[in-house]
Amino acid sequence: xxxxxxxxxxxxxxxxxTRFSKFRKKAYVKARPGKTIIxxxxxxxxxxxxxxxxxxxxxxxDDVQIRTNSIEAARISILRRxxxxxxxxxxxxxxxxxxxxxxxxxxLAAGAxxxxxxxxxxxxxSKTIGTAARVxxxxxxxxxxxxxxxxxxxxxxxxxxxxxxxxxTTIQRENLK
Numbered sequence: 463x464x465x466x467x468x469x470x471x472x473x474x475x476x477x478x479x480t481r482f483s484k485f486r487k488k489a490y491v492k493a494r495p496g497k498t499i500i501x502x503x504x505x506x507x508x509x510x511x512x513x514x515x516x517x518x519x520x521x522x523x524d525d526v527q528i529r530t531n532s533i534e535a536a537r538i539s540i541l542r543r544x545x546x547x548x549x550x551x552x553x554x555x556x557x558x559x560x561x562x563x564x565x566x567x568x569x570l571a572a573g574a575x576x577x578x579x580x581x582x583x584x585x586x587x588s589k590t591i592g593t594a595a596r597v598x599x600x601x602x603x604x605x606x607x608x609x610x611x612x613x614x615x616x617x618x619x620x621x622x623x624x625x626x627x628x629x630x631t632t633i634q635r636e637n638l639k
Contacts, residue, residue, distance in 0.1 A: 472565055475525045491564050495592050498530040505554040514607035515639045518616045522601050523630040527594040530561045532627050540623035554607035559595040567591045
């Protein structure tokens with residue numbers, strides 16, 4: 463099974479090479495990987511964000527790319543802490559960082575007798591291995607809408623979720639009513 467490559471290879475924001483063409487042969491990116499983030503809106507979907515008095519926002523402090531599996535890991539850890547205390551209808555949670563950028567890898571085999579596996583620069587654009595969200599400084603990554611008295615647990619859950627991400631974050635409260 464293939465392992466994930468170290469994220470330091472993809473972390474910085476560079477020019478996105480995602481050339482799509484109506485002719486598949488001319489397109490650099492032949493196919494996009496499937497979605498790995500299951501949900502973007504969770505919690506009390508019927509009431510929505512307007513029924514809660516305040517929102518906690520997780521905001522990026524740097525320009526960075528965030529891989530989909532780290533966003534999904536943060537989503538799961540935040541939901542686990544909030545749902546066990548307030549149930550499925552005591553909050554509203556939204557992911558704002560949507561991964562659109564295609565990540566590629568040109569695997570080269572190293573070692574004795576491995577020269578037949580690599581194609582060198584013949585097919586240098588490489589294969590797609592996943593997607594990432596391109597995040598600039600000050601962008602809201604996630605929003606957590608809660609009732610009064612739940613701020614401490616919400617901050618703790620967002621802080622634990624931010625440890626799964628590859629960016630330094632800050633958490634801000636904003637009153638809605």
